[in-house]
Amino acid sequence: KPIPGIPYNLEATKTILGDIPALTRHLSSTKEVFPWMCFQNIKLKSPIIQLFIKPLSKPWVIITDYKEAQDILTRRTKEFDRSPYFSDIFHGVMPNHHITMSSTDERFPANRKLIQGMMSPQFVNDILAPQVYSATEMLIEFWKVKSELAQGRPFDLRDDIIETLLDTISVSTFGLSRSHGAISAQLAFLRGAPSLSETDPTTITPVEFPRTQRPPLIDAFITLTQSMVLPSMRRSKALKEAMISQQLTWALRRFSGKGAEQTSTCVLDDIVRREIKLAEKEKRVPDCQSRTIFDELYGFVTGGVDTTGSTLMWAIKYLSENQDAQSRLRMSLRDSFSTASEKARKPTVREITKARIPYLEAFLEETFRMAVTIPSHVRTATEDVVVLGHVIPKGTDVFLSINGPGFTSPGFDIDEKKRSESCASLRDGSEQWELKDMNLFRPERWLVTDQNGNESVNHSAAPQMLFSLGPRSCFGKRLGQLNMRVLLVLLVWHFEFLPLPGELISDDGIEKFTRQPRLTFVRLADAS
Numbered sequence: 217k218p219i220p221g222i223p224y225n226l227e228a229t230k231t232i233l234g235d236i237p238a239l240t241r242h243l244s245s246t247k248e249v250f251p252w253m254c255f256q257n258i259k260l261k262s263p264i265i266q267l268f269i270k271p272l273s274k275p276w277v278i279i280t281d282y283k284e285a286q287d288i289l290t291r292r293t294k295e296f297d298r299s300p301y302f303s304d305i306f307h308g309v310m311p312n313h314h315i316t317m318s319s320t321d322e323r324f325p326a327n328r329k330l331i332q333g334m335m336s337p338q339f340v341n342d343i344l345a346p347q348v349y350s351a352t353e354m355l356i357e358f359w360k361v362k363s364e365l366a367q368g369r370p371f372d373l374r375d376d377i378i379e380t381l382l383d384t385i386s387v388s389t390f391g392l393s394r395s396h397g398a399i400s401a402q403l404a405f406l407r408g409a410p411s412l413s414e415t416d417p418t419t420i421t422p423v424e425f426p427r428t429q430r431p432p433l434i435d436a437f438i439t440l441t442q443s444m445v446l447p448s449m450r451r452s453k454a455l456k457e458a459m460i461s462q463q464l465t466w467a468l469r470r471f472s473g474k475g476a477e478q479t480s481t482c483v484l485d486d487i488v489r490r491e492i493k494l495a496e497k498e499k500r501v502p503d504c505q506s507r508t509i510f511d512e513l514y515g516f517v518t519g520g521v522d523t524t525g526s527t528l529m530w531a532i533k534y535l536s537e538n539q540d541a542q543s544r545l546r547m548s549l550r551d552s553f554s555t556a557s558e559k560a561r562k563p564t565v566r567e568i569t570k571a572r573i574p575y576l577e578a579f580l581e582e583t584f585r586m587a588v589t590i591p592s593h594v595r596t597a598t599e600d601v602v603v604l605g606h607v608i609p610k611g612t613d614v615f616l617s618i619n620g621p622g623f624t625s626p627g628f629d630i631d632e633k634k635r636s637e638s639c640a641s642l643r644d645g646s647e648q649w650e651l652k653d654m655n656l657f658r659p660e661r662w663l664v665t666d667q668n669g670n671e672s673v674n675h676s677a678a679p680q681m682l683f684s685l686g687p688r689s690c691f692g693k694r695l696g697q698l699n700m701r702v703l704l705v706l707l708v709w710h711f712e713f714l715p716l717p718g719e720l721i722s723d724d725g726i727e728k729f730t731r732q733p734r735l736t737f738v739r740l741a742d743a744s
């Protein structure tokens with residue numbers, strides 16, 4: 217039954233399937249659900265609409281407006297909470313992770329307490345950043361070999377990016393040795409492989425490099441993140457569980473009793489030390505094998521790999537399609553890391569984490585605005601609520617789109633009197649946003665120049681909330697941003713991302729767990 221007053225597609229109310237037939241028709245030509253949802257707002261000419269996607273359930277409400285999203289996510293947190301939509305996705309693989317819990321769930325505070333220190337600037341910069349850096353170094357070695365073999369022909373980067381991030385997580389979250397790495401295995405294999413049969417540099421057909429089998433654990437991670445419910449996941453799950461259990465057992469030994477180690481080198485170490493301390497305080501035996509610990513640890517794989525990987529794939533696409541922006545970014549890096557440039561070495565991890573380079577920040581902000589790796593932030597109404605003058609019943613899922621009007625195109629005109637009091641009082645700088653080219657990738661929109669010609673970044677210069685906002689926004693934002701920064705700096709430092717032929721360029725995405733570009737090819741040249 218439609219919610220009174222909120223626009224909807226008339227034909228959807230004539231069948232029990234609601235909007236599903238229209239959505240299915242759309243899916244036969246593209247594989248993307250979220251742009252279709254947002255297009256319904258445009259079609260129905262309203263920043264708030266309802267769609268009937270789940271038969272015999274409440275309609276979904278779709279809102280596309282920066283200010284309303286900001287208000288709901290940051291100020292109306294009692295009226296809106298984590299939606300069961302999320303727990304449905306993650307329950308199979310990590311039912312005890314806090315992402316599946318509402319904020320009022322009694323387990324939620326303890327889960328968050330367990331991992332709260334992992335996103336401190338000190339932990340991220342000192343413990344996690346060096347691991348990201350060395351995994352990126354390995355990727356660079358790999359791509360140097362690939363680009364030499366490819367001789368200017370394109371190749372697909374999708375697997376390389378995901379495997380690099382899984383290599384990082386294996387070391388930085390679980391403390392595994394680098395020798396388990398997928399990229400080092402692929403590199404060794406490629407170095408030993410017979411030379412490619414066709415290396416004619418005048419052809420533009422992508423090179424398909426021979427690949428070896430992934431290390432079993434990395435393969436298990438990929439199986440578990442790509443298909444979350446199949447019985448074939450059982451073997452992968454068992455492998456992952458055995459690895460976590462073993463790493464926890466070893467860490468407990470290292471951090472207990474006389475001569476206990478004092479420093480953590482990964483997330484798992486820190487969790488174990490925290491549990492030992494808590495158990496001492498509560499005069500009990502530490503329980504390092506709890507399901508909470510297993511699932512919170514595994515959340516670094518589920519939450520961090522696909523999200524960061526997809527965002528990086530978009531960033532690389534923007535580099536190759538925006539050659540001027542790419543050159544300007546590389547020049548800014550060469551200027552800012554002048555010692556590294558002079559000494560013909562790459563910037564160190566410390567130099568990268570400390571640097572504040574306006575064009576790099578602007579490039580990242582623009583990537584986060586345009587990439588829409590996660591196109592909608594979902595909340596459920598915990599009571600009957602009023603949004604833009606409409607009563608939305610308790611239990612309704614509300615999708616806050618960030619991939620359409622108000623974000624990548626000018627927003628709808630909204631009667632300010634219809635907004636909630638808290639929303640109307642928000643000051644977000646939106647009156648100064650440039651609306652004319654919101655659909656274009658233009659990092660310069662984030663830069664301001666003072667009267668002395670000094671450039672800085674205005675982080676409120678345009679609408680961007682990729683990591684969401686408020687108490688249930690992305691827990692790993694600092695790590696996600698660090699990953700992006702280290703990877704982008706080192707890749708642009710070493711490689712030129714050359715333009716691609718038209719047939720290998722597309723703005724379409726594919727919605728896996730997150731939204732990735734449909735085509736992920738690169739043509740590389742040495743930038744040194």
Ligand code: HEM
Pocket residue numbers: 298314315316515516519520521523524527589590593594682683684685687688689690691692693695696697
């Ligand atoms: C570019 C990379 C990333 C993007 C774009 C991203 C985006 C997001 C988004 C949109 C949400 C949902 C927020 C909401 O519903 O309001 C989220 C939640 C979350 N993310 Fe990330 N994320 C990234 C990286 C990471 C990393 C590296 C981790 C590793 C720990 C992580 C862990 C989480 C967790 C645990 C949650 C659930 C938070 C909660 O339920 O309170 N994310 N992320």
